[in-house]
Amino acid sequence: MPTIAITGSNHGIGLKLCRQFLAQGDDVIGICREATDAMTALGVEAITGIDVSDDGCVATLQNALGNRLIDVLINNAGIMGRET
Ligand SMILES: NC(=O)c1ccc[n+]([C@@H]2O[C@H](COP(=O)([O-])OP(=O)(O)OC[C@H]3O[C@@H](n4cnc5c(N)ncnc54)[C@H](OP(=O)(O)O)[C@@H]3O)[C@@H](O)[C@H]2O)c1
Numbered sequence: 001m002p003t004i005a006i007t008g009s010n011h012g013i014g015l016k017l018c019r020q021f022l023a024q025g026d027d028v029i030g031i032c033r034e035a036t037d038a039m040t041a042l043g044v045e046a047i048t049g050i051d052v053s054d055d056g057c058v059a060t061l062q063n064a065l066g067n068r069l070i071d072v073l074i075n076n077a078g079i080m081g082r083e084t
Pocket of ligand 1: 007008009010011012013014032033034050051052053076077078079080081
C-alpha cells in the first residue's frame with residue numbers, strides 16, 4: 001500500500017485528506033507544526049514540529065522519516081494569499 005505524506009495535516013483540507021487516505025487503507029504520515037485533538041483522534045502517524053517556512057525543519061523531517069519511502073507528498077500547508 002502506498003505511503004502518503006501530507007503537510008498541514010492538523011486541520012482543514014490536510015486533516016480531511018488524512019482521513020480519506022486512511023479510509024482507503026493507505027499508510028499516512030501527517031506532518032504539522034502541532035497536532036490537534038482531531039488529528040490525534042484520527043490515529044494518523046504524526047511528525048510534529050515541522051514549520052514549512054523554516055529551512056531547518058527539512059533536516060528535522062529527514063531525521064524523523066529515516067529510511068521511510070514516500071510515494072506521494074501532498075504539500076498542503078500554507079495560507080491563502082489575499083487578492084489585490
Ligand atoms: N480552503 C480553500 O478554499 C483553499 C483554496 C485554495 C487554496 N487553498 C490552500 O489549501 C491549503 C489548505 O487550506 P485550508 O483551507 O485547509 O486552510 P487551513 O484550515 O487554514 O489550514 C492550513 C494548514 O496549513 C498549515 N500551515 C500554515 N502555515 C504553515 C507553516 N508555516 N508550517 C507548517 N504548517 C503550516 C496550518 O497549520 P497550523 O495549524 O500550524 O497553522 C494548517 O494545517 C492551503 O495551502 C491553502 O492556501 C485553500
